[in-house]
Amino acid sequence: MPNDAVASGGLAALAGRRVAVWGYGREGRATLAALRERSPAQSLTLFCSAAEADEARRRDPALSVIDHEPDAQALAQYEVVVKSPGISRYLPAIAEAEARGTRFTSGTALWFGENPQARVVAVTGTKGKSTTSALIAHLARALGVYTALAGNIGLPLLELRGQSAELWVIELSSFQTGEAGPLELGVITSLYEEHLDWHGSRERYLDDKLKLAAAARRLLVNGTQPLLLERTAKHPQRLLFGLADGWHVRDGFIRRRERPVFEIAQLAAPGLHNALNACAALAALEASGLDALRAAPALASFRPLPHRLQPLGRLHGLDWINDSISTTPQATLAALESLHGHEVVALIGGHDRGLDWSDFVAAMQRQAPRALVCSGANGPRIAQALRDAAVRTELVLVDTLAQAVEQARALAPPGGCVLLSPGAPSFDQFRDYAERGRRFAEMAGFDGHAAVGLEGLGIA
Numbered sequence: 001m002p003n004d005a006v007a008s009g010g011l012a013a014l015a016g017r018r019v020a021v022w023g024y025g026r027e028g029r030a031t032l033a034a035l036r037e038r039s040p041a042q043s044l045t046l047f048c049s050a051a052e053a054d055e056a057r058r059r060d061p062a063l064s065v066i067d068h069e070p071d072a073q074a075l076a077q078y079e080v081v082v083k084s085p086g087i088s089r090y091l092p093a094i095a096e097a098e099a100r101g102t103r104f105t106s107g108t109a110l111w112f113g114e115n116p117q118a119r120v121v122a123v124t125g126t127k128g129k130s131t132t133s134a135l136i137a138h139l140a141r142a143l144g145v146y147t148a149l150a151g152n153i154g155l156p157l158l159e160l161r162g163q164s165a166e167l168w169v170i171e172l173s174s175f176q177t178g179e180a181g182p183l184e185l186g187v188i189t190s191l192y193e194e195h196l197d198w199h200g201s202r203e204r205y206l207d208d209k210l211k212l213a214a215a216a217r218r219l220l221v222n223g224t225q226p227l228l229l230e231r232t233a234k235h236p237q238r239l240l241f242g243l244a245d246g247w248h249v250r251d252g253f254i255r256r257r258e259r260p261v262f263e264i265a266q267l268a269a270p271g272l273h274n275a276l277n278a279c280a281a282l283a284a285l286e287a288s289g290l291d292a293l294r295a296a297p298a299l300a301s302f303r304p305l306p307h308r309l310q311p312l313g314r315l316h317g318l319d320w321i322n323d324s325i326s327t328t329p330q331a332t333l334a335a336l337e338s339l340h341g342h343e344v345v346a347l348i349g350g351h352d353r354g355l356d357w358s359d360f361v362a363a364m365q366r367q368a369p370r371a372l373v374c375s376g377a378n379g380p381r382i383a384q385a386l387r388d389a390a391v392r393t394e395l396v397l398v399d400t401l402a403q404a405v406e407q408a409r410a411l412a413p414p415g416g417c418v419l420l421s422p423g424a425p426s427f428d429q430f431r432d433y434a435e436r437g438r439r440f441a442e443m444a445g446f447d448g449h450a451a452v453g454l455e456g457l458g459i460a
Contacts, residue, residue, distance in 0.1 A: 010113030023084025072096035112181030125189030142298035186216025271338025324437030350424030352378035
């Protein structure tokens with residue numbers, strides 16, 4: 001998915017067909033707007049939730065709105081269904097509808113079909129893809145390149161339909177990597193297991209993530225990850241970052257081979273992993289024919305993205321850090337490593353999708369923060385694993401994030417740090433990680449909307 005003929009034809013390929021849009025999030029709304037703009041009189045159907053139906057009807061009175069999840073029979077009534085990314089490709093209803101002739105595509109695929117000549121750098125990875133995408137755009141703009149930043153980072157590509165840029169930096173999730181058309185450069189920042197509920201298995205997740213390699217003429221990957229190196233070894237034009245013969249980190253500097261280029265202490269985004277994201281961005285510029293050495297000083301003016309090890313500030317003697325984007329145990333470990341030497345109370349836990357926390361528990365046996373506060377659906381499972389391993393730290397189990405924040409206030413010493421890095425999705429208590437991060441900021445005492453605004457999206 002998507003069907004090649006449908007995707008490569010772009011929006012024009014949908015004209016005159018029986019078309020349904022499945023999902024009324026931001027990408028679904030962008031798809032409907034694009035279809036209406038292209039074919040105003042076309043009959044369109046929307047599958048959405050009951051809570052979204054009234055708004056959809058108000059926005060588009062001509063739209064046929066079905067306010068429940070479709071089954072295979074409902075989907076099979078349409079020649080093409082444009083599916084939102086969060087809906088799993090592997091639902092049985094989709095397989096059955098496809099067998100009956102329905103074709104599935106996406107807003108991402110349609111944009112690529114509309115823009116076959118666009119100069120694209122597409123970025124994916126279990127962790128680091130958003131920061132790396134934003135860094136590439138920030139550095140390219142510092143060189144005077146008219147650059148678009150869009151995709152999974154928070155701006156659906158179809159919202160930029162009809163607009164042009166010299167360089168398109170597009171973040172793709174594992175839900176979207178198979179939807180990209182041919183592109184100049186693909187970047188893979190990391191590879192761990194994630195989103196097993198969507199993909200169904202670890203191996204399928206890895207396969208889907210690496211579909212970007214098939215679309216990319218050149219592929220830039222993290223040379224410090226053995227699994228990623230193994231799985232991309234056959235790409236004919238593979239480039240590496242993170243190793244000594246290219247852009248890498250050593251002795252407190254980002255280096256180009258032996259040359260020290262940028263002191264990592266000047267990065268506003270903390271942690272070795274963010275320094276490695278900067279290496280990925282610089283290597284991507286270089287691979288795109290841009291002057292990475294000249295762009296490097298602009299790293300100092302890059303502001304950390306919201307929800308990604310984002311310093312919210314100091315209140316009542318405590319530093320508060322929002323890492324709500326952390327949805328795997330490995331991401332939480334990276335966050336804790338970035339704060340080594342600080343008195344940290346870490347808030348962990350959330351929606352339980354069955355990920356393995358054994359590596360996290362082993363790391364906590366070696367070195368744990370001052371306290372761990374577990375909450376959410378998988379909080380009891382994590383807490384029990386930590387207790388079984390006799391991890392030597394203050395360990396608290398509560399039900400909700402609000403309770404976790406109150407416990408953190410009580411446990412953190414003056415001058416200490418409260419870190420939200422759940423290592424799990426948010427769906428047990430919040431709509432998404434962004435809502436969780438905003439609510440965390442508000443619980444801490446900050447203006448939630450002001451604290452988590454995202455800069456740099458669009459074309460500049």
